Amino acid sequence: MSLFGSAASNTTSTMATEQDLVNDITVASPPEDSVSDLAWSPQAELLAVTSWDKKVRIYEVNASGQSQGRAVYDHEAPALSCRWSPDGTKVLSGGADKAVRLFDVSTQQLSQIGAHDGAVKAVRFVECGPSNTPCAVSGSWDKTLKYWDMRQQQPITTIQLPERVYAMDASQKLLVAGLADRHIVVIDLNNPQQIFKQSQSPLKWQTRSIACYLQGNGYALGSIEGRCSIQYVDDAEQAKLGFSFRCHRQQQTVAGRSESHVYALNSIAIHPVYGTFSTAGSDGCFNYWDKDARHRLKGFPSLKSSISATAFNRNGTIFAYALSYDWSKGYEFNTPEYPTMIKLHPVKDDEIKQRAKKK
Structure with a gap:
């Protein structure tokens, strides 16, 4: 029976045990240094991985999870x-x-399609303007966002930012960048050449991770202090639905x-079907959450090393997470003994799906 196609067993507890992780499969031939990002193809079970060893690797995952x-x-x-x-034909990287x-x-x-004056921290594919023109966008430590049409090395547009880009995500017509000094920049991709809204993070410490909701109406924000903030672009929606919580x-x-x-919240991933989301951090734990019901769906035990990156596959049946050093304790803690591996967790519906509301 296919591991990732198997029927979900019913679990009612919100706290998982190590038994719930026993079927997680380790990806063969992992990177040789810390994993910085994971991304699944929207068309096939192909996983792209960026690493501090300077390489981008692409893995194919079969029906049994190998x-x-x-x-x-x-x-x-x-x-x-x-x-x-x-x-699903190309991989963009920075x-x-x-x-x-x-x-x-x-x-x-x-091919190299663009360059910055500083490290490129985040890249995304987006559709810009009323005509939905496909573009690549990159956010850098040089305090700019640049859009590329992928056929020439000059950017279509460059946006000057108040600080370095630490995290970035996009969904529908929403692009959000989390910058140094807790700046948050929101861009409406119908009008991609200018900043739509600029604010300070509601969290007191450095922004570490951002993930935009499927509807493109808001984003989840994670910081180094183990807190997550649920944010909406519309002020009225934010006043009604926005909140922050500790994790x-x-x-x-x-x-x-x-x-x-307190541990850094390194990665937030939105489930592509249900719109629920995961958080993962330096404590080696990942959790699944329902922002609309404001509760945790499932919490998993610590894997005893930092989770540096996560991603759901295209239909949300596989959750990939990278165990590797996240630099949160400085250079001297990155020893050769520290594990670097990527695991694939078969996602059960009752772990990640919204619960039926009690009448």
Whole structure:
């Protein structure tokens, strides 16, 4: 029986056990350094992975969850972000070499389609303007966003930002960038050449992760202090539905005193079918949440090493998560013994689907 096509078993508890992770499959031939980003193809079970070892790897996952390498290409410095084109033929990536690269999976051709004056922290494919013109967009530590038409190395548009880009995501006509010093920039892709709204993060500490909702009406924001904020673009919707909550924290007793340990929220992923979402952090835990009901659907036990990146596949039946050092404790903690691996979790409906409201 197919692991990822198997029927869901009914679990009612919101807390998972290690038994719930026992069927998670380890991806073969993982990167040799920390994983910075994961992205699934929207057309097939192909997973793109960027790493601090300067490489972008593409894995093919079969029906039983087993994986094999399909392609690999290089940046000249750590690769930091990747995404698939909507037709699933190309992978877009950015890295600390300041380059925006495009890889054609079928021809194995690699081209550089753009460049920044600083590291490229995030890349996305978007559709701009009323005519839905396909573009690539990159956010950099040089304090700019640049749009590319992928056929020439000059950007279509460059937007000057108040600070460096630390996180970025897009959905429908919404693009949101989380910057240094807690700046948040919202762009309406119907009018992509200018900033639609600018604000300060409601969270008190540095922005670490952003994920836009399927409807394109808002975004979830994660910070290094183990907090998540549910945000909406419309002010009235925000006043009614917006909120923040604590996650990725652990209570520990030290010398008879209870201490709260706070961990970075490294990755947020939106489920492509139900619109529920996951958070994952430096504590080695991932959780599934329902923002509309304001509760946790499922919490999983710590895997004893940081989760640096996560992604749901195209139909939400596989949750990929990377166990690797996330640099939260500085350079000296990145030892050769620290694990670097990518795991595939078969997602059960009752873990991730919204619960029926009690009457």
